[in-house]
Amino acid sequence: GENVEQHPSTLSVQEGDSAVIKCTYSDSASNYFPWYKQELGKRPQLIIDIRSNVGEKKDQRIAVTLNKTAKHFSLHITETQPEDSAVYFCAFTGGGNKLTFGTGTQLKVEL
């Protein structure tokens, strides 16, 4: 079946530093790659997504890069702030609208 590996499982950075989370997927037909942020006790919320025909997408301090050849995509957060502390999930979809989620990265931004 489809699966995705997400690394690291935990990440601690100093406020103002950058954070990078990487996911590797198995299905070469995948065409949509969203990233979700989940705060403690809350629902997952989409923060950025990218399609297979684009290599990079940026939204203020958040960017996502996609390497289709290597089948991996990464989330980049610059100038991290305490409110960025949360669990981040990557996901991908191939045919249809079913998402396969990664296991999550607990990001902690320390003052």
Place this chain on the structure above:
Amino acid sequence: NAGVTQTPKFRILKIGQSMTLQCAQDMNHNYMYWYRQDPGMGLKLIYYSVGAGITDKGEVPNGYNVSRSTTEDFPLRLELAAPSQTSVYFCATSSGRGRNLTQYFGPGTRLTVL
């Protein structure tokens, strides 16, 4: 617009009991999904629906049933609750039209089976 709503927020069940988790949306989305999230883990797809009258199994369907009689509602049924079903359950929707693949999640139902 309320978006995606779920009831109840919390529930404690005894082993062998049954219950229905409710999910409703007012976004006129075609696609609806049920996920479970175990502590410290990612989301796993239980069942999904691409429209009224159409449902299909996801990754972990055993012990659950669904129905989709209307566009708005997608209830999840647990027939014989087991401790392994202790989890947080999220309902989600997506448009299913054109290139819009974004999934929107409800607030979740926290279920404990004792």
